[in-house]
Amino acid sequence: MLIEKATRFASLFMIGLLVVFSFGAAGEICGGLFDTTAAAFGSSFPDNRVEDVRTVLADIGGPAALPSRPTNSLGVPMALVVTAGQPRSLVAFDMASGKQLWKAAPPIQSEVTVGSDVAVFQSGSEVMAVSLRDGRKAWTHGIEEGWSYHGAAIGPEVAVLSVGVGGEQQGGYALGRVVAVKASSGRTVWDISSGGGLLGTPAIYKDLAFVPWDRQKIAVIDVGKGREICRLRAVDDVITFAEAGPGGVFYGSGVIYRLDEKSASGTRTGSTVFMPKLEPVPGEPGFERDAFAKPVGGRSASDKIRFHWRPTGGGGAPIGMLDGVFYLHYWRYVVAFDEATSQVRWVYRSDTDIENMKVVNGGVIGADSTGKLFFLDVASGTPIWTMDTGTKVLAAVFDADGFRPAGGGGQPADPLIGLKEMIWDKDNRMLPIRAYAAFLMAAIPVPEVTRDLLEVYSNAAVPKTLRDSVVQALKKRTLGSQYLVEALHMKYDYLEQTQSPPMDVVAPALVNMNDRSGVPGLLDHLMNHETSVGSLRDIAVAITTLGDATVVNTLKQFVTLYHADSSLLGHEDALTAAAQGILLFGAKDGEEFVAHMRDESQTLPELRTQLLALLDPEAAAKAQAEALAKAAAEAKAKAESEAAATADKAAQEFADRPDALSREQINQTVAANQNFLKPCVQAALGQMPSLTTIRIRFAITGETGKAQDVAVLPNNVTGLLECLTSGLQAIEFPRFKNLRQSASYTITIQGQAAPVPGYGLPPPTGSGGQPGTYDPDSFGGAGGFQQPQPQQPQQPQQPQQPNKDPDSF
């Protein structure tokens, strides 16, 4: 009786499914029945909803004071260093006593995250936690083959781990998961797939996890319930980190966003943002480690080129940074910037590379590669505390809030001295930051900076990159004109290997500073053949702006000498600028001279045109207007002709399309793009090892060749629908004439091996391509995912025939 009821129920259910899919094929309804009920990362979860943001803000409360003591339960300021030797070891130091607390030697493949009782890192194919008391292993959590560890956040009770698979090297498709485990035991609490897109290193605060997603979103997950409660999506920026703590919740990349109600705007301009007032910094450092980069633990350049900062406890506008400072770490340099002005406060140069840094109250703690720990005083930029760990260091992390050695608050260091030291650094790796130092120097309102920059420029041994930066930096100077005038004495000399000054910079800068004492030097450079032809116009303009009647003779000499000479071909504007000076200061004689040059038979044609305009602007304007009108008419005719050709081509392309795609065309297209779907199948197998068949039904739009309205069976695999939808949407099908057609595709998985625990794939039990084995690298063909058995492609508006297969659509 029960069996009969069950059979009848199943039959009714399948009929219902068929009806739904028949409509689905016609493109009228779809989806609802197959929507996942994912706890997080669901496709229907709304972005940027202000009421959700309010909920989060209520949960975390207002900004609180930063901790006055370390997070770890030992209560000591702790440095955890990964030693550089083989085998690597993890060594904990009490920075207050200078003593080593313990040493552990598991393989360490990632950055170390510190919680209150454990430190977590990747060790081989596991995430490992060691006790902060003695360094002994507390627990491990397996990472499946092919997946990468992306970091962790550790709360009082729960640690949230992020892992991912895919990315640019796998067809651009990526999948992430966050797994919450008990911080004390490693026992899994929940495990959620993104359904598509990588998940970055999370942040955790007050039972909320903030998970960067796909470089665009932040999913806020209630750690206790394992459910997403809020989602932020940046519509005009990227998000590469999330940071949460007593000072608030922050996210961003090269700028810092504070999580507040304005975050719901999703835009940079509509949000509370801190953006440093700096020229683009070489290496494009972010304000936190890139949460999506595999955390290799100090072994990548991006780990050594980063901004460091901490929020103040009390908020502040717009962000409020600890000690009013943020820091740039660039290999061996630390540059402290004023939060409000972005002016350099000081520069610290370490003898060796700095492996990591941590901002604390009163300064910054760091570790260099020789194993020296140091504390830089925020006021002076000098190390007021050092400690030798006795071992070379590959990476370091600190849990040292409240650690503040005596001796701070010293006299501020002269930032110019530090920047000059930086710009003259002989380390080739430093060239980008040396070039950048020129801009930082240029922002300092001291006249001598102009002299210092000119000195760098005039040094023949300076690389071109640096010289170019100096030229750009000098353009920004408004002080130090006396040094520009002095620079006019610089001359090119092959034997002495000296350079001409950058006249295209010096001349306009003298005009900006209205320094007339430079006119004789400008005249000299105008007539000097070693002066770059490209800067002659700037020089002539400067002479005309700053000069008087005494400049006329030299200007006439210049125009006379070169008015018919090929050396000024293409640079006639320099001669015209000089002619303007002659007109301005030369009175009637000057006008006659310019008119003579205009009429002289050998005058360069372009110069003649420009002199015509100079002497008779109205006639020139009229001629120019006529020329513009003619050009506009020609452009319009050309555009019309091109539009007609484009329309013809589009019509022909449409005529060449088939009415609809054949089964073979659909199969071939999907098979050729299997990389987009493979991660989905892998992830599904992780959840349901007994899975043998995945059936996909979708519609293809004729005009775009894009898939939509995707439905999947089985429909109880978390994230599979979203994943396959995303994968199919990445595929471009051939275009066809009909508006739309339905299609289906079946992936049959053969020869399942015994599943292994976790969220990844079982290892292959045989070589790829052998019948009866699972081959994750093969999609279609013998032994892999079988070639699909698609149903006959449906013509638009033609419902599909019922199918007796109980698992079919």
Add this chain to the structure above:
Amino acid sequence: MRTLSTVLALAAMLAAGTAAAAVGKAAGTASSAIGKQDVRDAIFKLKSPNPEEVLSSVQILAASGSKDAVNPLTDLLLSGPRDDITNAIITALGSIGDRASVDVLISYLNHRRPDARVVAIMAIEGYKEAKVTSALEGALRDSDVQVRSTAAMALGKRGSKGSVPILFQAFDRGVADAAIAIGQIGSPADAQRLAGYLGKNDVKLLLPGFDEFLRRADFAEPDKIKILDRLFELAGPDVRRFAVAYKASFPQGTEEDKSLLYKKVCQMVRQIPEE
């Protein structure tokens, strides 16, 4: 009556030889063939609106060697004509060789076109004035390699021994022709200094300088032997080829017993192995 074609042919012949020294000899022949009326006609045509006619006239005046042409040519030059006319006038003024042109010609060492600077160097190299030497030394500092090279050669031809230090400086900076100039005007001590570059610089850059020393009549035989001794120490295929060529420059029938220099070079040819 000379025909215009004869005059132009002479002028063209003159234009082909650019150095003022060469011009001196040619001008003697050509100037006798160009009469005063031809010069007057050519001066008149310098004002022609036809640039080709102006160019021809400049060449005729160059060939004439007439001092009457100096002022008209200078005026035209200072009016800023097109490239080819500018270069032709500079050459013409150099070939006429009037001292009144020196300052104007020197000013063209600062022209923006390197080819104008090169012809200006060749135009002034025959003048004896000290300011010419100074200007040529300044041209060694030029950014253009051809200008530097031409200036070095000009200093060598002028024989201004005071230029040797700056020629060494130029050689240090890679002006290869400075070695030739040093060979033309240097002292025995300069020869030894040049020999000091052996083993440090490419010997091919140094040999032309030594060749000049060895061919000078005013350079004593013992000093020439010292040069050969240094080269012999270095040996190598380039030195052997040099020695073979130098040996061939001795008169036929020269005997080793009667010339120590010849004996040395014969020894080099015998003992330095072929490649």
